[in-house]
Amino acid sequence: xxxxxxxFANRSVLFGPDxxxxxxxxxxxxxxxxIAGLNAYKESATYRGGETAVTAPLGxxxxxxxxxxxxxxxxxxxxxxxxxxxLIAVPAAFTVPTGQAHWEVLLQARAIETGSYVxxxxxxxxxxxxxxxxxxxxxxxxxxxxxxxxxxxxxxxWSPILRLTRWRTYVAVFRLWPMRAILxxxxxxxxxxxxxxxxxxxxxxxxxxxx
Numbered sequence: 001x002x003x004x005x006x007x008f009a010n011r012s013v014l015f016g017p018d019x020x021x022x023x024x025x026x027x028x029x030x031x032x033x034x035i036a037g038l039n040a041y042k043e044s045a046t047y048r049g050g051e052t053a054v055t056a057p058l059g060x061x062x063x064x065x066x067x068x069x070x071x072x073x074x075x076x077x078x079x080x081x082x083x084x085x086x087l088i089a090v091p092a093a094f095t096v097p098t099g100q101a102h103w104e105v106l107l108q109a110r111a112i113e114t115g116s117y118v119x120x121x122x123x124x125x126x127x128x129x130x131x132x133x134x135x136x137x138x139x140x141x142x143x144x145x146x147x148x149x150x151x152x153x154x155x156x157x158w159s160p161i162l163r164l165t166r167w168r169t170y171v172a173v174f175r176l177w178p179m180r181a182i183l184x185x186x187x188x189x190x191x192x193x194x195x196x197x198x199x200x201x202x203x204x205x206x207x208x209x210x211x
Contacts, residue, residue: 001026007048008047008048010030010067011024025050026049029072031068035098038097043069053076061087063085065088065089068091068092071106071120072106090110090118091121094133095134103122107138111140112142112143117142119140120140
């Protein structure tokens with residue numbers, strides 16, 4: 001999405017059944033990385049990072065928004081869950097090496113720790129500009145189980161992921177609340193200690209603050 005200052009926003013948009021825009025989220029965490037065997041990525045050179053986490057109603061759920069690299073930052077996902085999100089969307093374009101190593105396990109972690117459903121649509125395959133992406137679109141339940149994994153490398157879109165029948169939606173909501181009741185981790189979080197003091201043993205090592 002082009003911005004007024006010549007930069008761009010990596011934006012995820014939710015439209016309602018009437019075609020009207022319900023919500024929009026600009027990706028907060030920009031991907032600047034030099035991955036062995038690939039060209040260096042520097043998203044911050046052309047994109048401006050967002051500053052606001054976003055939730056919006058979606059049927060029986062409250063949807064939290066994230067994009068790709070955001071999934072490596074659990075505080076964002078916990079903030080979404082604390083704001084009422086029960087389903088978190090993750091459109092993504094993971095590189096093949098990072099996808100093979102981390103794609104599914106990161107999504108499972110975000111689902112488990114927030115007690116939320118995670119739906120992740122991923123670009124996949126070889127693109128015209130020579131770039132390759134990992135694919136493997138997936139739906140993960142609050143227990144970390146995979147409902148459906150499109151183990152393919154062709155590009156994927158939201159529509160096949162969201163094509164759930166009404167009864168399955170009710171099953172999803174029914175499973176959501178017991179998982180949050182069994183493991184109420186967010187209720188136990190010491191928000192007053194979100195800046196932790198790490199005591200280091202050894203000579204002349206003072207405690208240091210870790211964000």
